[in-house]
Amino acid sequence: MNRFLLIVLLGAFALVALAGQSPAVGSAAPNFRLQDQNGDWHQLSDYQGQWLAVYFYPEDETPGCTTEACSFRDSIYAFQAIGAAVIGISVDDVDSHKQFASKYKLPFTLLADPGGRITETYGALADDGRAHRESFLVNPEGVIVKHYGNVDPQTHTPQVLADIKMFQKDAGSPGS
Numbered sequence: 001m002n003r004f005l006l007i008v009l010l011g012a013f014a015l016v017a018l019a020g021q022s023p024a025v026g027s028a029a030p031n032f033r034l035q036d037q038n039g040d041w042h043q044l045s046d047y048q049g050q051w052l053a054v055y056f057y058p059e060d061e062t063p064g065c066t067t068e069a070c071s072f073r074d075s076i077y078a079f080q081a082i083g084a085a086v087i088g089i090s091v092d093d094v095d096s097h098k099q100f101a102s103k104y105k106l107p108f109t110l111l112a113d114p115g116g117r118i119t120e121t122y123g124a125l126a127d128d129g130r131a132h133r134e135s136f137l138v139n140p141e142g143v144i145v146k147h148y149g150n151v152d153p154q155t156h157t158p159q160v161l162a163d164i165k166m167f168q169k170d171a172g173s174p175g176s
Contacts (some may be wrong), residue, residue: 022123029138032118034111037097051084055135056124060092060100068153091116
């Protein structure tokens, strides 16, 4: 009985230690099913076969988040040209995302995670209940190939574009 209790306690401590940790590079990207700024549902499998930049950000309408979103907006054609999609995720709700996307004419998907469940799954949930500013680059097979922590909103977009191009060159084809 004591041995069983010890194993249970160690397992519980391991789960607590892993909570909030980001998925490892080389692992499958965690699935999600969230609504976008228009109320439409999206899940990871919708992006199978293309590169995906998943960026987490703290809050709509804040200076750094606006800078980052507008940088992705201004480079959207470059992402599309190399077969990549962009998704922003925060704990803001659908209505907040709708206003934010409309105000700044954001041509990409913003996913609402008001409960923070997916944000936490990706290890991006901060103690204050908002998302940390970090991103994940997911390849066409759904594998995380790069994790960006402590993102600088001013330089992040060109960095992600360059990394996708590098991974595509290393793989020998634009789509993979």
